[in-house]
Amino acid sequence: MARVEITKAAIKAEAARLKAFFEAQGALPVEMDILLPAEVLLDLYGEDIRARAYMTQDPERGEMMLRPDFTVPVVQEHMSNGAEPARYTYAGEVFRKQEDMPTRANEYFQVGYEVFDGSDPAAADAEVFAHFANVLSDSGLHAATGDIGILKAAVAGLKTTERRRAALLRHIWRPRRFRALMTRFSEAGTTLRLQNLERVRANLAQPEAPFIGLRTQTEIDMRIEALEEDASEPPISAGEIELLDDILSLKETLPHVLSQLRDITVDLPAISEAVSLLSRRTEALAKRGVDVDNLDFEASYGRTSMEYYDGFVFGFYAEGRPDLPPVATGGRYDALTAVLGQGRSIPAVGGVIRPNVLLSLKGGA
Amino acid sequence: MVVKLGVPSKGRLMEKTFEWFSERGVTLSRAGSEREYSGAVEGIKGVELVLLSASEIPRELAAGRIHMGVTGSDLVRDKLASWDSKVIEMAPMGFGHADLIIAVPKAWVDVDTLDDLDAAAAAFRARHGFRLRIATKYHHLIREFLKQNGVADYQLVDSQGATEGTVKNLTAEAIADITSTGETLRANHLKILSGDPVHCSQATLFKSRMAHWTDDTRATLVTLKDMLGLGD
Numbered sequence: 001m002a003r004v005e006i007t008k009a010a011i012k013a014e015a016a017r018l019k020a021f022f023e024a025q026g027a028l029p030v031e032m033d034i035l036l037p038a039e040v041l042l043d044l045y046g047e048d049i050r051a052r053a054y055m056t057q058d059p060e061r062g063e064m065m066l067r068p069d070f071t072v073p074v075v076q077e078h079m080s081n082g083a084e085p086a087r088y089t090y091a092g093e094v095f096r097k098q099e100d101m102p103t104r105a106n107e108y109f110q111v112g113y114e115v116f117d118g119s120d121p122a123a124a125d126a127e128v129f130a131h132f133a134n135v136l137s138d139s140g141l142h143a144a145t146g147d148i149g150i151l152k153a154a155v156a157g158l159k160t161t162e163r164r165r166a167a168l169l170r171h172i173w174r175p176r177r178f179r180a181l182m183t184r185f186s187e188a189g190t191t192l193r194l195q196n197l198e199r200v201r202a203n204l205a206q207p208e209a210p211f212i213g214l215r216t217q218t219e220i221d222m223r224i225e226a227l228e229e230d231a232s233e234p235p236i237s238a239g240e241i242e243l244l245d246d247i248l249s250l251k252e253t254l255p256h257v258l259s260q261l262r263d264i265t266v267d268l269p270a271i272s273e274a275v276s277l278l279s280r281r282t283e284a285l286a287k288r289g290v291d292v293d294n295l296d297f298e299a300s301y302g303r304t305s306m307e308y309y310d311g312f313v314f315g316f317y318a319e320g321r322p323d324l325p326p327v328a329t330g331g332r333y334d335a336l337t338a339v340l341g342q343g344r345s346i347p348a349v350g351g352v353i354r355p356n357v358l359l360s361l362k363g364g365a
Numbered sequence: 366m367v368v369k370l371g372v373p374s375k376g377r378l379m380e381k382t383f384e385w386f387s388e389r390g391v392t393l394s395r396a397g398s399e400r401e402y403s404g405a406v407e408g409i410k411g412v413e414l415v416l417l418s419a420s421e422i423p424r425e426l427a428a429g430r431i432h433m434g435v436t437g438s439d440l441v442r443d444k445l446a447s448w449d450s451k452v453i454e455m456a457p458m459g460f461g462h463a464d465l466i467i468a469v470p471k472a473w474v475d476v477d478t479l480d481d482l483d484a485a486a487a488a489f490r491a492r493h494g495f496r497l498r499i500a501t502k503y504h505h506l507i508r509e510f511l512k513q514n515g516v517a518d519y520q521l522v523d524s525q526g527a528t529e530g531t532v533k534n535l536t537a538e539a540i541a542d543i544t545s546t547g548e549t550l551r552a553n554h555l556k557i558l559s560g561d562p563v564h565c566s567q568a569t570l571f572k573s574r575m576a577h578w579t580d581d582t583r584a585t586l587v588t589l590k591d592m593l594g595l596g597d
Contacts, residue, residue: 042520043495043496046496046517046518046519046520047508047511047512047519047520047521048512050508050520050521051505051508099446099447099505100446100447102446102450167484167487170487170517174515174517176513176514176515177483177514177515177517178515180480180515184480196480196481199477200474200475203474203475203477204474206474209470209471209472209554210472210554211470211472212470212472212533212553212554213470213532213533213535213537213538214493214538215470215473215497215538219485219488219489219492220472220474220475222488223475223481223484223488224474224475226484227475
């Protein structure tokens with residue numbers, strides 16, 4: 001199969017077209033630096049971003065990073081200079097190493113649309129999704145949606161210790177570890193929890209080793225306390241584990257999911273607010289002309305790829321083309337603004353389109 | 366055209382490699398003085414010995430500048446992205462054994478497993494305001510391993526030598542390094558996390574997928590494989 005070469009000029013023109021569309025919807029165009037201070041991004045995303053981003057050293061400014069995405073600089077710009085409500089659009093290159101998929105571009109365009117408007121989150125979610133659906137409507141893409149807020153609410157409502165809830169919440173974006181924690185905190189993990197504590201007691205009985213490093217005795221004592229608590233507390237009930245499993249496996253069209261979630265709410269009232277938000281979002285989507293009856297919803301969607309998305313999530317994919325990355329992705333990231341704002345948080349939702357992928361579908365189909 | 370064979374240029378790794386080949390009827394030797402980095406091959410025609418630093422052999426294989434090479438399996442996996450698309454493992458050679466492991470202070474009585482490390486990292490970050498630091502030179506392997514195991518809230522800091530000393534020097538909280546006996550770790554009051562090592566390394570003969578092969582070199586390779594007892 002001959003590969004259709006798409007010129008950078010064509011990609012830029014497509015990016016400009018998409019950006020003009022978002023401007024017509026009322027977004028303010030913004031420009032962001034390409035060289036960003038690395039510290040904030042490294043602290044946010046850790047080693048995941050170090051593996052993917054190009055780093056360099058500036059004698060004056062320290063470690064710098066070639067822009068791996070626009071979200072963080074746009075949020076920072078808005079938090080220091082913007083007034084609410086605000087809608088932004090941008091278009092430009094991002095840079096990502098592709099160690100695992102060397103055939104994918106390591107330098108590509110993104111066109112984004114970001115909404116900072118806390119007045120009606122359901123409406124803002126629907127607005128972003130509807131704009132993306134409209135501008136992508138003639139490309140025959142498949143849309144996937146999810147809502148991490150429902151899983152978060154379910155975990156926060158578990159009748160168990162604060163420590164266990166916090167541990168599960170922390171690993172919502174790492175499904176394998178989340179699953180391991182669920183098992184450890186359930187009936188099946190009772191022996192394991194006792195063994196963990198016994199192991200520490202055995203270590204304590206050994207001759208004391210000299211204390212080295214920054215981690216303090218207090219931190220070790222607190223961890224032992226946590227293990228003692230974990231060993232003595234009753235497990236998370238089988239019923240609650242089952243409810244979590246039910247939520248994790250939800251994968252249906254939106255109306256079906258909604259009705260199943262309403263059933264689950266009877267046993268897990270903690271999710272009722274999140275479910276009502278999903279219901280209001282569904283209405284808002286319908287009002288904007290989205291065919292919600294046939295819109296796919298998956299409760300686990302967006303858990304692996306999008307840490308800090310903590311509510312509505314969506315993606316647009318070319319069906320039958322698993323070789324291509326998603327054409328567009330987005331979601332709500334209130335948690336990200338909370339981390340960047342050091343306490344101050346701004347309701348935020350947005351997404352990006354990859355014009356090169358869009359063009360490769362139009363040209364190469 | 367000759368088959369270029371890259372071999373570590375000094376130390377035990379070189380000697381053991383020479384021995385391994387000589388047991389199979391291929392005599393490798395350094396030409397001229399001890400200090401000259403070129404070699405001779407006897408017992409087979411059409412093979413050229415290239416003496417290189419063990420850490421450069423993965424890169425030379427990936428670039429196709431050598432057809433075959435001997436180096437640690439840990440180096441190939443760490444230094445080459447998608448290593449198995451660039452080189453083929455022809456034979457583990459049975460020496461140069463070392464495990465890539467993660468170690469923490471022995472005084473951490475609450476940490477033995479990756480689970481523990483993850484929990485300790487979460488609390489450490491909350492208390493100290495930065496991610497728990499792991500000193501290593503094996504960035505790729507360690508990052509992939511910790512990702513697979515869902516460990517969060519850590520960062521890797523680069524350490525090209527004397528890695529076991531970084532914890533005492535307060536530049537890291539834990540380390541990831543290769544060890545064969547564990548003696549240096551114990552001497553520095555560190556203990557290895559339980560469970561399987563990140564990688565069990567040994568000296569390995571690799572073939573480059575990127576090198577240019579001609580009818581001549583392919584024929585030489587067949588003869589060589591035959592002598593080394595490596596069937597297809």
